[in-house]
Amino acid sequence: MSDETIDDRVExxxxxxxxxxxxxxxxxxxxxxLLLTHEALAALVAELAAAGTPAVAPAWAGDAGRAAGAxxxxxxxxxxxxSGAAELAFGERLPRLSLKQFFLPPTEVLFSWRRSGGGxxxxxxxxxxxxxxxxxxxxxxxxxxxxxxxxxxWDYADELWNARRAATTIFGLSCGVEDDSCFCSAVFLEPAAxxxxxxxxxxxxxxxxxxxxxxxxxAFVAGHDALFTELAAGADGAALDAQxxxxxxxxxxxxxxxxxxxxxxxxxxxxxxxDDPFWASLGPRCNGCGVCASVCPTCHCFDIVDEPExxxxxxxxxxxxxxxxxxxxxxxxxxxxxxDQNARFRQRVEHKFLIxxxxxxxxxxxxxxxxxxxxPTGQDLAEILADIDALAAAGEAAS
Amino acid sequence: xxxxxTAQAGPATTGAQASPQTGxxxxxxxxxxxxxxxxTPDTRTYRLRFAxxxxxxxxxxxxxxxxxxxxxxxxxxxxxxxSPPTRTGYLECTVKAxxxxxxxxxxxxxxxVLGFRGPYGNxxxxxxxxxxxxxxxxxxxxxxxxxxxIWNVLDRRDSYGEVTIVYGARSVADLVYKRExxxxxxxxxxxxxxxxxxxxxxxxxxxxxxxxxxxxxxxAPRPDNAVAVLCGPPIVxxxxxxxxxxxxxxDDAIFTTLENRMKCGVGKCGRCNIGSVYVCKDGPVFTAAxxxxxxxxx
Numbered sequence: 001m002s003d004e005t006i007d008d009r010v011e012x013x014x015x016x017x018x019x020x021x022x023x024x025x026x027x028x029x030x031x032x033x034l035l036l037t038h039e040a041l042a043a044l045v046a047e048l049a050a051a052g053t054p055a056v057a058p059a060w061a062g063d064a065g066r067a068a069g070a071x072x073x074x075x076x077x078x079x080x081x082x083s084g085a086a087e088l089a090f091g092e093r094l095p096r097l098s099l100k101q102f103f104l105p106p107t108e109v110l111f112s113w114r115r116s117g118g119g120x121x122x123x124x125x126x127x128x129x130x131x132x133x134x135x136x137x138x139x140x141x142x143x144x145x146x147x148x149x150x151x152x153x154w155d156y157a158d159e160l161w162n163a164r165r166a167a168t169t170i171f172g173l174s175c176g177v178e179d180d181s182c183f184c185s186a187v188f189l190e191p192a193a194x195x196x197x198x199x200x201x202x203x204x205x206x207x208x209x210x211x212x213x214x215x216x217x218x219a220f221v222a223g224h225d226a227l228f229t230e231l232a233a234g235a236d237g238a239a240l241d242a243q244x245x246x247x248x249x250x251x252x253x254x255x256x257x258x259x260x261x262x263x264x265x266x267x268x269x270x271x272x273x274x275d276d277p278f279w280a281s282l283g284p285r286c287n288g289c290g291v292c293a294s295v296c297p298t299c300h301c302f303d304i305v306d307e308p309e310x311x312x313x314x315x316x317x318x319x320x321x322x323x324x325x326x327x328x329x330x331x332x333x334x335x336x337x338x339x340d341q342n343a344r345f346r347q348r349v350e351h352k353f354l355i356x357x358x359x360x361x362x363x364x365x366x367x368x369x370x371x372x373x374x375x376p377t378g379q380d381l382a383e384i385l386a387d388i389d390a391l392a393a394a395g396e397a398a399s
Numbered sequence: 400x401x402x403x404x405t406a407q408a409g410p411a412t413t414g415a416q417a418s419p420q421t422g423x424x425x426x427x428x429x430x431x432x433x434x435x436x437x438x439t440p441d442t443r444t445y446r447l448r449f450a451x452x453x454x455x456x457x458x459x460x461x462x463x464x465x466x467x468x469x470x471x472x473x474x475x476x477x478x479x480x481x482s483p484p485t486r487t488g489y490l491e492c493t494v495k496a497x498x499x500x501x502x503x504x505x506x507x508x509x510x511x512v513l514g515f516r517g518p519y520g521n522x523x524x525x526x527x528x529x530x531x532x533x534x535x536x537x538x539x540x541x542x543x544x545x546x547x548x549i550w551n552v553l554d555r556r557d558s559y560g561e562v563t564i565v566y567g568a569r570s571v572a573d574l575v576y577k578r579e580x581x582x583x584x585x586x587x588x589x590x591x592x593x594x595x596x597x598x599x600x601x602x603x604x605x606x607x608x609x610x611x612x613x614x615x616x617x618x619a620p621r622p623d624n625a626v627a628v629l630c631g632p633p634i635v636x637x638x639x640x641x642x643x644x645x646x647x648x649x650d651d652a653i654f655t656t657l658e659n660r661m662k663c664g665v666g667k668c669g670r671c672n673i674g675s676v677y678v679c680k681d682g683p684v685f686t687a688a689x690x691x692x693x694x695x696x697x
Contacts, residue, residue, distance in 0.1 A: 110425040113471045119450075120429060120471055120512040124422030155680065156665040159423045274674075274694040301669030304425065304662045306474040314472055318425070321668070328670060329660050332476075332497035335633055337659065337673075337696045351672060358675040 030200075030211030031218060034228040035240065037207035042085030044227050045135075049083040054132040056080065056102060058095045058173075059087040079137070090136045090173060091203060094368060098297030099134065099141040103164045104148075106294075107319045110160075110304070115312040127159045129167040133220060136173040136201060139193040140184050140368035144297035145170075146196045150360040151300060169216045174202035174244070176251045181369025183259035183382045189366055191251035202244040209244045255367075259382045261389040263353070263363065269392035270354040274346070278391060282349075282384065283342030285377050290322030292348065292371035292379070298364045301328075323347045349384065424665055427469045427514030428454055432507055433489060438575040442540060444481065444493040445504065447515060460484055460518035462525055462551045463544065463656065463684040467664045468492060469514025473503025477661040479683070480518060481543040483550035490515070493543040493575060519664040520683050523548050523654055528626050532560035534619060534648075536639060538611045538631025539568050542575050544656050544683075545630045549583075556588060563590045563620050567611035567635075570599030592618045612638045615646075622647035629655045633697055640687050650688035657682050657690075657697050673697055 036044070048055040061076035077089040078096050112123045134142075145165065152158040174192035175184075184190060194200050198217030201208040210228060212218045221228055231237035293299040303321040308314035321328065324344050330336045338344050356364035365381075372380040430447040437443055449455035465479045476498070482491035496505050507513065525548060533552060537545040545564075552559050564583060568574045574593065583591045594607035594614045607614050611631065619627075627648050629639055636655050643653050659671040659678045671678035674693040685693075 111422050115471070118510060118512070120514075122422070122426060122429070122514075124426055127423060151667060154666055156424050156667070158667055274696075300667070302662070302667070304475055304668070306472055308472050316425070316469075316475070318668075321670075323669065331658070331660055332495075332501060333632065337633070343696065347672065350674075351669070355672060355675040359677075 030213060032210075032212045032221065033231045033237065033241075034210040034212075034221065035204075035207060035231055036201065036210045036228055039207075040227040040229075041088075041135075041207065044224055045082060045085050045088065047224060047227070048133065054081045054130065055135055056099075056132060056137075057082045057087075057135040058089045058092065058137070060089045061096065079134075079141075081132075088136070090201075091177060093177060093179075094138060094370065094373075095141075097295055098144065098368065098370065099137055100144065100148075100297050100300075102132070102134070102168065103145065103161055104300060104302070104320070107317050108160065109315045109317055112309075112315045113313065125160070127163050129164050131167050131169070134168060134170040137170055137197075138175050138368070139172050139189060139191060139195070139197070139200075140175070140182075140366040141297045142170055142172045142197050143184075143189050143193055143195040143366045144368075147298055147360075147362045147364060147366070148300050150362060151356075154360070169198050169220045170196065171199040171201055171210070171217070171220075172197035173208075174200060174248050174251070176203065176247055178251060178255040178258070179369070179373075180258060181372040181380070181382060182255050182367060183369060183385075184367035185252060185256045186259040186261050186382075186385070187363050187365050187367040190248075191255055192248040203247055204240045204243045209240050259367075259386055261385050262392070263357070265392040265396060266385065266389050267354050267357055269388060269395060270350055273391075276391075278388070279342045279346045282345040282379070283340055286324065286341050286345050286379055287377055288324045288326065288341055288344065289376065290324040291374045291376070292381075293322035293324060294320060295370035295374045297366055297368055297370075298352070323351070345379075349388070353385070425516070425663065427467065427475070427516045430490075430513050430515045432509050432511045432513060435507070435509055438493060438577070439495075439573050441497075442493060442495045442573075442575055443504070444491055444576075445507070445513075446482075446489050446491050447513065448489050449515075450512065455488065458490075459487075460490070461522040462548045463523040464518035464520050465664070465679075465683060466490070466492070466515050466517030466519065467661075468494075468500070468504075469516075470500050470503035470507065471512075471514065473500045475514070475516075475662070476500035477664060479544040479547065479656070481547055483547050483554060485551050485554035493540060493546075495540050516664060519679055521681065523628065523684050525551055528552075529558045530560060530624075532620060532623075532625040533562050534625055534627040535562070535564045535566075536611065536615055536627065536629045536631070536643075537564075537566050538635035539573065540575060541631030541635065542566055543630075545628055546576060546579070548628055553586075553589070560624065561590070561620060562588065563592070563618075565592045565594070565611065565615050565618060567594040567596070567607075567609075567614060568599070569596050571595055571601045571604055573599070590620075611635055612642055615639055616642050619643070619646050622649070622652070625652065627653045629653065633658070636697075637695075640690065644687070648687075650691065651686050653687035654684060655687070655690065656684055659697060 056079055058077045059080050059082050061078045077092045109125050111125055114121045152161040198214040199212040301321045302318045304318050306316050329338045352364040429450040431450050433448050434446040435443055461484050467475050469475045478492040480490050481493045494501050494504050496502050535545050583589045594609050600608050627643050657678045661671045661679050662668040664679050666677045666680040673696050
């Protein structure tokens with residue numbers, strides 16, 4: 001469509017050292033500051049359920065987790081539409097899957113087709129969606145959305161992604177439950193990052209400090225005004241602010257201890273070490289299952305397939321896909337540009353930390369750590385990044 | 400899981416009575432198969448016309464661009480547009496039966512309805528090549544994208560210098576566009592060299608015998624004021640690029656296409672990455688100079 005050539009990319013590579021990762025859509029200053037008590041949160045969920053507005057929130061994945069005395073391993077949570085406060089699992093472990101599924105479903109119909117007479121009739125998939133609200137999403141899951149917005153909108157706009165984005169209001173939750181796999185602070189975020197959020201909840205005594213950042217966030221609060229208490233600039237507000245900031249600062253410090261990398265150095269190493277022996281150390285401990293992509297909030301690759309429903313009619317779907325399978329790049333001729341798992345794992349790392357930054361000015365990773373937690377063979381992305389950063393540092397020192 | 404659709408499905412389009420395209424960027428326009436030509440035992444050329452007259456009238460593309468072709472029920476696949484932009488009212492693709500969609504195409508008859516999305520990707524800068532000598536090199540079905548450029552140039556013959564075409568296939572039976580090869584051979588303003596791999600010749604074969612790469616080395620014209628266009632299986636491209644360089648062709652005067660697997664064609668699905676380019680949007684046309692800046696992952 002365009003006459004754009006990779007010369008643009010080559011120029012981009014020259015500038016890569018100076019990519020500005022300042023999150024232009026990260027909103028620093030809250031517009032309104034309010035208090036939402038635990039009771040008011042319960043009332044809010046009930047109000048939304050009564051109004052028929054889907055409210056997506058971290059919720060207990062099963063009764064086992066909710067039960068008193070449940071082991072840590074049993075306390076599994078997931079994002080889903082909730083209808084009552086008892087289902088909410090705020091402040092627990094990261095939900096099993098990210099928020100991605102609410103914007104790019106694991107499978108969705110693009111259109112349906114039907115043969116009629118000598119012709120074919122196509123019926124478009126709807127591209128408008130009912131308004132929904134997300135409450136208490138992790139900052140790493142929310143920040144993934146504006147990052148993926150970029151690939152969904154360069155030149156061609158993905159109407160399905162965009163329409164779901166437009167129909168959704170998101171309140172993030174300042175995170176205080178990081179573990180060894182988390183590294184949001186190493187990818188330009190932090191446990192309370194506001195990027196992509198219309199508003200943010202931060203735990204304080206008796207409930208949550210609520211800050212709004214966007215028109216959408218303000219409109220939502222205005223629609224449920226009776227449940228929120230405006231914080232005056234006086235002593236009460238200052239005390240809650242101090243509590244909230246204390247909560248956020250402690251989390252920042254804990255997660256920063258997990259990983260620190262120099263992205264300019266890392267990117268430069270990736271750009272010049274396509275054939276480095278390092279990659280051969282990763283393939284053998286990857287079995288190509290692709291679970292890392294399924295749980296990832298930023299992995300967005302998809303497949304497009306036809307699914308016959310009966311004689312002469314069917315649907316075309318797009319399904320989540322992963323670059324970790326051998327068939328991902330397999331040509332019909334049998335030729336495969338990525339012949340082994342080393343090359344496939346390299347693609348995963350390069351797409352996130354070299355290709356996407358060069359192309360879109362953003363790292364395609366929010367440091368949620370799900371890939372490391374989910375990997376059946378113990379592949380650990382924070383560890384891999386630290387290893388590459390060390391190689392890059394050694395290279396710099398030697399030159 | 401996701402917001403429930405609130406709108407009823409959009410208006411429908413039919414092969415018989417088509418309205419303008421609706422739906423998402425992933426929904427194709429309907430096209431009608433106007434003609435099918437058997438090129439080889441496993442390869443056919445399909446001539447397609449948009450079902451919607453307004454779409455047919457407004458459709459345009461440039462040499463090098465590709466499309467996503469649908470066989471409803473089998474799926475969608477990526478092929479170049481093999482007909483030249485200088486011939487309007489239809490578009491052609493040449494397809495070897497190898498996978499699910501290409502296999503599905505074998506079942507298609509004249510009059511059947513298929514889908515087309517496109518044109519996508521960048522272009523061969525044929526306007527910039529005016530006044531220059533052109534060397535076209537193709538291996539196997541790689542002649543399809545080159546054919547588009549060849550006819551584009553021959554339809555504007557006066558604007559270009561010498562035209563040399565070197566084409567090779569596995570065997571005589573595997574040569575595509577046989578009638579056009581005869582037509583080009585008969586023209587005084589085209590030099591055509593056709594070769595088949597050793598063992599692929601027939602008793603009455605009068606062309607060259609040998610792989611494309613050495614035949615190019617032996618028969619290529621001088622590189623002065625010349626542009627080379629090279630398309631074929633990855634192995635042919637990989638082996639022939641250094642040969643062209645050895646002959647004196649400059650890196651930025653050698654053009655090729657990368658044929659990575661694609662699904663969406665519009666820079667979303669992530670399948671066609673090489674290094675930091677998306678072949679579907681930054682390509683499929685690249686110069687040898689550009690190829691050198693990429694990881695050799697094609």
